[in-house]
Amino acid sequence: MPAASTSLFRTALQAARDAAGSQDYPQGTLYVVATPIGNLADVTLRALHVLELADAVACEDTRHTQSLLRAYGIDRKGSQLLAVHQHNEAEAAQMVVARLAQGERIAYVSDAGTPGVSDPGARLAAAVRAAGHRVLPLPGASSVTTLLSAAGLVAADSDDYSAFVFAGFLPTKATERDGAIQRLAQEPRAVVLLEAPHRIEAVARALAVLGERRVTLGRELTKQFEEIETVPAAQLSEWLAAKEQRTRGEFALVLHPSASRDGTADEGERVLRLLLPELPVKTAVRLAAEISGAPRNALYERALQLKEADAG
Template sequence: MSSLIPASFGATLQAARDAAGAQHYPQGTLYVVATPIGNLADITLRALHVLEIADAIACEDTRHTQGMLRAYGIDRPGARLLAVHQHNEAEAAQGVIARLAQGERIAYVSDAGTPGVSDPGARLAAAVREAGHRVLPLPGASSVTTLLSAAGLVGAEDDGSAFVFAGFLPTKAGERDAAVLQLAAEPRAVLLLEAPHRIEAMARALAVLGARRVTLGRELTKQFEEIATVAARDLAGWLNAGAQRTRGEFALVLHPAPPGTDSAGDGERVLKLLLAELPVKTAVKLAAEISGAPRNGLYELALKLRAGESRED
């Protein structure tokens, strides 16, 4: 969490009671509450009020959530915090459902952002609905919408609103590279998430996309936040330009491929990279999908490249 926060949220907590207290909060309901992704000031008044009145708070990490609640001036005994995380979500959901059946209001928070978006919470919400109880979402902070709003996406008809959320790609190099090749043919923007210890590997994998633009958000909403847009082939260089640039949590937006781009150069470059790992037909097919270059021309080039390799041998 950011250190640039008010010393006390006492006035904010009272404002939350005044603004949201008169609203209806049905019993026997799971409240899915978005929490800040870094800056504690990015909390909604309704979220604060629900966290204060809930009979129990289910959370990804009880210690993390306890610290957040205390920062807001909300004092909850440990017994009213329920651990619901990726390793126990299915089992823990049954305990939540039992409490809902008794008419309790249960709030659910992940460690940061909106639950169920690359965070635990989806299985819990599904189980609660299946059991016949209401799931009520409280919108708020999300790294997905935060970065998208600053990326300046523009599509073929000046409409960049369509996007695909891919989240975290596979951690194994081969699987990650294959996933990038699949995303390369996606005409819409693609939103990705990555951890600091894998961001350089991600940058190397994305380099195959050449001139396609990538907007990277590092430490979003925090004191050392950075947002930059570079060509995919230049992303690794941007990261290596400063020691701090590989630190923190990352969100990335792969921009839509611009219309009418001359793709011959990118097609040749991508083809050469793919031929190092794949048979000719597969490499040509993927290079054409990624770059938009004509498949026939790429096939002829691939044969020439392979012939040149044979002569060198």
Template sequence: MSASFASALGAARDAAASQHYPGGTLYVVATPIGNLADITLRALHVLQLADAVACEDTRHTQSLLRAYGVDKTPAQLLAVHQHNEAEAAQAVVAQLHQGLRVAYVSDAGTPGVSDPGARLVAAVQAAGLRAMPLPGASSVTTALSVAGAVSHGGETGGFVFAGFLPTKSAERATAIEQHWAREPRCVVLLEAPHRIQDLARALAVLGERPVTLARELTKQFEEVTTLPARDLAAWLDAAPQRSRGEFVVLLHPLARTDDDGGDSLRVLRLLLQELPLKTAVRIAAEITGASRNVLYDTALQWKRDAPGDAD
């Protein structure tokens, strides 16, 4: 256990032990997204109290628990991840029927949002058992809180969680064109470091629409920056470390006066059916006001992704 957390367990017991923690309950526990100090006192108490801890990765969770001074045997750690969630959920349900307390944690953040957990909770509820949330860290709300991207009221109020877009470039471009480019509210995306450049290039069709990139949240090299969508790829290229770490990507609300990207892409697709690529790009840019370079790069990507071409 880290010495810095030695007093935290006592504080957790003092703050949370007087509350009721019934047996036969699944406790869905948020864990830090990077900074270990972001654990809650109630989470620490429940992790100590739990008869078993279901988790996305047993080795990762064992290390996390040991950092806090919470001792669990290997037999008390149950692997419940995206590849076995449906089957493993039944093992958890069986333990809950015995009156045990089971905590569920993902590798980081709040389970059941972009991480596993939703199927497990559904199985527990279908069995007539209780799932109790223990709120805490979330990369989504952490990024939203410092982006200034959520407006209130009207058609642009609130935000939409889209999570990870398709990994194949053609499917990703279609999702942006048909759905997210036209969505007037703030759109929350997640992306891994090895695909962030591809996503940045795909989002360039949004032109001047502001986009916030948040990476390494709560960690030593945390970075949050807001740029026009067309500048994202160049910003990432300017320094290799900018592509490191997990990303939350926020598309700011759509301004009524801006081209949302969707119109220019639809015009470009129609023109490409009848005209050579360069001519179609030039005319689409003149009609919609979109960047000719962005439209040209997009058209080339569509050509590469056409049936029969490798992704």
């Protein structure tokens, strides 16, 4: 973060004091604070005020958070930053609870975005609520809603806005990931995924089984080199490979709603055609039926026809 950021945000910090300072901020409360996912200007005025007001800031990475606070002109001693991350969340939560019991205000931030959404924070919030203290959320940036807002999702069989499912990160092991994708293929609603740069190519290859189902990919959202693109799942690997930088950065993906169930038979044959060259007939039929929802007997008959045509 550039050192010049502090001077740039001086007026924002004063605006935060003016706009949010007169509101009520009860003591003995955990403030769950959303922070920008890339663009520093996406911080909210209330977030700035609470980060300055709180007795301590619990955070996923103290060095990252210290840099973030300094960029906004907020000065915090090292002792006022409490490490609460994936590996110590359970025990660190008890430390936070003890401080809340003394009437302190504690703000919690993850490295970027909204805590507790594929980031640490859920166990902390649960422990604080279980101890009888208040958890007060300060909404703000989220890669999930950021990409959804640009994906243009409409329900497949109506003019209604589409519902969505948040699946987060897929399993890292290939067999488990393939199984998860097979289950997602049967989900008619939109599905939001998150992924890291070192796994995005493997995920793209695995998603190819979804064929023509559209995928909107967001790379480096809100940052200078942000890219948002919608392609069929079968072409996602090709799109990533077209430019070297496309595999860099953090990723969010949206699987668009599946086609209307009226197209189940066509979808079953499409999947079957993809699987038959690689797998035995019975295995290809079973997987095609699970993925598309098409009747297994009909797929088996069609598989025999396709095999016979290829042999001829």
